[in-house]
Amino acid sequence: MTDHQSEAHQEVYQIDAVGLVCPLPILRLKKRTRDLPGGTQVEFLTDDPSGRRDLQVLCELTGHRIEWVREEDAGILRYRIRLA
Numbered sequence: 762m763t764d765h766q767s768e769a770h771q772e773v774y775q776i777d778a779v780g781l782v783c784p785l786p787i788l789r790l791k792k793r794t795r796d797l798p799g800g801t802q803v804e805f806l807t808d809d810p811s812g813r814r815d816l817q818v819l820c821e822l823t824g825h826r827i828e829w830v831r832e833e834d835a836g837i838l839r840y841r842i843r844l845a
Contacts, residue, residue: 771802778807779837787815794825797844802828805840816840 776793778786786807794803805816813830820827824845831839 775804801844803842
């Protein structure tokens, strides 16, 4: 099995912060990932315009890695994050 195939079969933890405004999306992400093991993949959804900058800062501080970002309908951003 290739790395891509194993990644496709790995469970992804989803956190929906759509409709919340700063600082609530990042606080929700921090709270819900606190007890998850390193390497866990998280999909984080938000429509807060300041969320991208806040998430980048959080990842720099924690060592989490943003693997990709996709813009969806209605201004929703879907982030794939791998926890440190």
